[in-house]
Each structure stands twice: as structure tokens, then as C-alpha cells.
Amino acid sequence: MVSDVARQVAEQVRTGFGLRLSTMEPVTSGADQNARLWLAQAADGGRYAVKLSGGGTPAGLVVTAYLAEQAVPGIVAPLRADDGGLSIDNDGRRLSVVPWVSDQRALDGPMTGAHWRAYGEVLAAVHAVPVTDELSRLLPAGGAAYPSIVTATRAMAARLRDPANLVDPLVAELAGVWSAVADRLGVLVGEVERRAGDTRDRPGADVVCHGDPHLGNLLLGADGQVWLIDWDDAVLAPPECDLMFVLGGVLAFAPITAEQQQAVLAGYGTADVDPLRLAWFLAVRALDDLSDWTRQALDLDAAAADRGRAARIVRGLVSPVGLVTLAEAALRELDGQH
Incomplete structure (x- = not known):
């Protein structure tokens, strides 16, 4: 059954983007609690990701449109609305439409060596684009x-x-x-x-970064093709x-193997990595993931299944192969270098 919200969104897509949708199927695999996403099929058979975003800024849409103009591989450009914009307003939320390119998330696998290499190639191409004045204004600083x-x-x-908060078994x-x-x-x-x-004061220019390029945000295609989504x-x-x-x-709640890492770097090319910045970003991400999933x-x-999944992720983050442990190890290695 199509919800009233989906009907209203479909009508807005028709009037704002000139696209008639025949079906809208909710997508619930994302972690963004401020967004609603549908897999929509148009009357002409085309498939689209229709998204209502309640948080953040429109910077992600601007970035992907720009990267696509720069011919960066693995980028899905958003559709332009009839007024030329990248989204339209829906009661203060952004309504955007992007072509649906694949049903296969890298998180669900299987990723071939070609996929891993292509993932590195996409990251390298993103990092190589010139930073425009518009992006400098729109994008926050990483970290x-x-x-x-x-x-x-x-x-x-x-x-x-606080003992008063420990009545629920999962909380306890x-x-x-x-x-x-x-x-x-x-x-x-x-x-x-x-x-x-110290991290801010290190030499080196800032580049456009996805900020969250884990395997849940990577889609797989045939012949090693990949798309990096959710900007x-x-x-x-x-x-x-x-x-x-x-x-x-770690790329998504599981360790990355040395072979997979090498394939990504073969696609990325020369990477002059600063160990301090790497360790610091790891540590910030570890704390963010741990507090947010908790x-x-x-x-x-929330639904019991959603709470249970979040709890499993929390346990994984502090496990011997989890992000918290990896961040600790990276910081210890810094001390060993002095």
C-alpha cells in the first residue's frame, strides 16, 4: 500500500521534475534517520532514488552534480528540477531525484578485485577535482x-x-x-x-572528500563498475x-584484508599519507560511531530489530577488530615513531 507521504512526494516529483512515477517502494537499509528514501519506477520504465532529506545541507547534491560535470567515474548526478535546481522544497525538507543505478550494495558483496580497484579509482578522481569557490562556501571542514x-x-x-536509566535490559x-x-x-x-x-597544522591542501565512503555507500555493477552514493x-x-x-x-563493520587494501591502492595510485591525520580521523570516527549507534x-x-542491530554494531566497534581498537592501535604507532 502506498502511503499518503509517498503519494504527495510522487505528485511533487511530477510537478517539480516532470517525471511521472508509477510505483514507489520504501527503502529502509540506510542509517540516516533524518531521511526517507524510495525506489521509484517511472512510467517509461526508468528507476530512480527519490529522497526526502530533513538534515544537513544541499552540499551533497551540489558536489555530485559538479563531480559528474568533471567526468569523475562512479558518480550518479541528481536530476535537475524544472526550475534548474537540484532539489525542490517539501515542507522545509529537500526532495531530490537521482537515477537508480544498481540494486547491489558492496556491503552485501561479493566484491571482485576489479570492484576494489575501481573504488580506489573513484576516490582518487574525487580527490583530484579542483575545489571551486562554491564548494569552499558550502562544504564544512572534515573533522x-x-x-x-x-x-x-x-x-x-x-x-x-546512571542506574535510573538501566531498567531496560539492552540499555543495561x-x-x-x-x-x-x-x-x-x-x-x-x-x-x-x-x-x-597538530592535525590542523599539518602541511597539505584540503580536497573534496566523501566523508563516509564505507561499503554501505558503494554500489556494484557488472565488469567491476562501482558507484559511490550518499554524499x-x-x-x-x-x-x-x-x-x-x-x-x-575497516570499511564497514568488518576488517579489510591486505589483498583488498592493495587493490584499492592500485586504483588510487600514489598516496602520501600522514599517519597523524589518519589516526586522528580514525579516532574521531570511532567515537562518533560508538556514541551514535549506542x-x-x-x-x-525504535523497533526491537533496529535496536538489536545497533547494539550488535556497538559490540563490534569495541571488539578486537573493531574501529575503536584500530584507532587505539594507530595512535600507539604514532607514539612509537617518536
């Missing part, structure tokens, strides 16, 4: 949100120490998980704060902001 991430981490730790379990790694998290938070200034977190940052997903050792697991109004 600039670290103070709020540190604050959220500390607030979550305090919440889980996650309180135990956080308690077991409390000392480690304290060190990680301290390292993020201590090294932030809502695009930033201007050192390349390490993206490369830490590959060189940091917040989702603690949402008593």
Missing part, C-alpha cells in the same frame, strides 16, 4: 565537528552510569559494554582533543579523511 562528538561521547558515558547490557572500555574511551577522547591542533557528509579535508576507511583497516540502541521508541 570540525569533533568537539560535539567528544561532548556526545561523554554525555553517553554519563547516561549509562550496553552500560556494561561501555563500563568495560571506560578507561580506553577516556584515553581516546583525550587523544582526539590533544592532537586536534550528505561531503567535506573539505585532507585525503586521509576518506582513506582512513581503507588504510585504517544512542540508536537506547531509543526505546
Whole structure:
């Protein structure tokens, strides 16, 4: 059954983009709680991702339109509305339409060696595009949100120490998980704060970065083709902001193998990586993921399956192969270099 929201959105797509949709199927695999996404089929048989975005900025649409104009591979350009814009307004939210290029997420596999190499080629091409004045105005600096991430981490730790919040069994379990790694998290938070200034002062130009190029945001096609999607977190940052997903050792809740890493780098080419920036971005991401997925697991109004999935991700983040552990190792290696 098509919801009233979907009907209203379909009508807006018709009047705003000149595209008649015959079906709209909700897509629930994304992690963005501020967005609604549909797989829509047009009357002419074409398929499209129709998205309502309630958070962030339109920068992701501007970036993908620009990258497509620059002939960057693996980029799906958004459709232009009849007024020339990249989105139309829906009660304060952005309504955008993008061609649906593949049903196969890299997160679900299987990725061939050609796919891994193409993933590196896409990242290299993105990082090589000139930064326009418009992008400089629109895109935030990568890592600039670290103070709020540190604050959220500390607030979550305090919440889980309060016995009044531990009535729910899953909350109590996650309180135990956080308690077991409390000392480690304290060190990680301290390292993020201590090294932030040094990270900013390192030489090297900022480039366009996806900001979140994990396998959940990568689609697979035939003959090794890939598409990098969901540019809502695009930033201007050192390349390490993206490369830490590959060189940091984890791409999506699972370790990346040495062979896969080599294939990505074969596609990317020469990468002059700064170990300090790489470790710092890893640590910031680890804290952000841990606090945000814990917040989702603690949402008593959410579906039990969604809370359970979030809790599993939290356990994975602090596991011996998880992002928290990898960030700690990267920071320790920095100390070993001095």
C-alpha cells in the first residue's frame, strides 16, 4: 500500500521534475534517520532514488552534480528540477531525484578485485577535482565537528552510569559494554582533543572528500563498475579523511584484508599519507560511531530489530577488530615513531 507521504512526494516529483512515477517502494537499509528514501519506477520504465532529506545541507547534491560535470567515474548526478535546481522544497525538507543505478550494495558483496580497484579509482578522481569557490562556501571542514562528538561521547558515558536509566535490559547490557572500555574511551577522547591542533597544522591542501565512503555507500555493477552514493557528509579535508576507511583497516563493520587494501591502492595510485591525520580521523570516527549507534540502541521508541542491530554494531566497534581498537592501535604507532 502506498502511503499518503509517498503519494504527495510522487505528485511533487511530477510537478517539480516532470517525471511521472508509477510505483514507489520504501527503502529502509540506510542509517540516516533524518531521511526517507524510495525506489521509484517511472512510467517509461526508468528507476530512480527519490529522497526526502530533513538534515544537513544541499552540499551533497551540489558536489555530485559538479563531480559528474568533471567526468569523475562512479558518480550518479541528481536530476535537475524544472526550475534548474537540484532539489525542490517539501515542507522545509529537500526532495531530490537521482537515477537508480544498481540494486547491489558492496556491503552485501561479493566484491571482485576489479570492484576494489575501481573504488580506489573513484576516490582518487574525487580527490583530484579542483575545489571551486562554491564548494569552499558550502562544504564544512572534515573533522570540525569533533568537539560535539567528544561532548556526545561523554554525555553517553554519563547516561549509562546512571542506574535510573538501566531498567531496560539492552540499555543495561550496553552500560556494561561501555563500563568495560571506560578507561580506553577516556584515553581516546583525550587523544582526539590533544592532537586536534597538530592535525590542523599539518602541511597539505584540503580536497573534496566523501566523508563516509564505507561499503554501505558503494554500489556494484557488472565488469567491476562501482558507484559511490550518499554524499550528505561531503567535506573539505585532507585525503586521509576518506582513506582512513581503507588504510585504517575497516570499511564497514568488518576488517579489510591486505589483498583488498592493495587493490584499492592500485586504483588510487600514489598516496602520501600522514599517519597523524589518519589516526586522528580514525579516532574521531570511532567515537562518533560508538556514541551514535549506542544512542540508536537506547531509543526505546525504535523497533526491537533496529535496536538489536545497533547494539550488535556497538559490540563490534569495541571488539578486537573493531574501529575503536584500530584507532587505539594507530595512535600507539604514532607514539612509537617518536
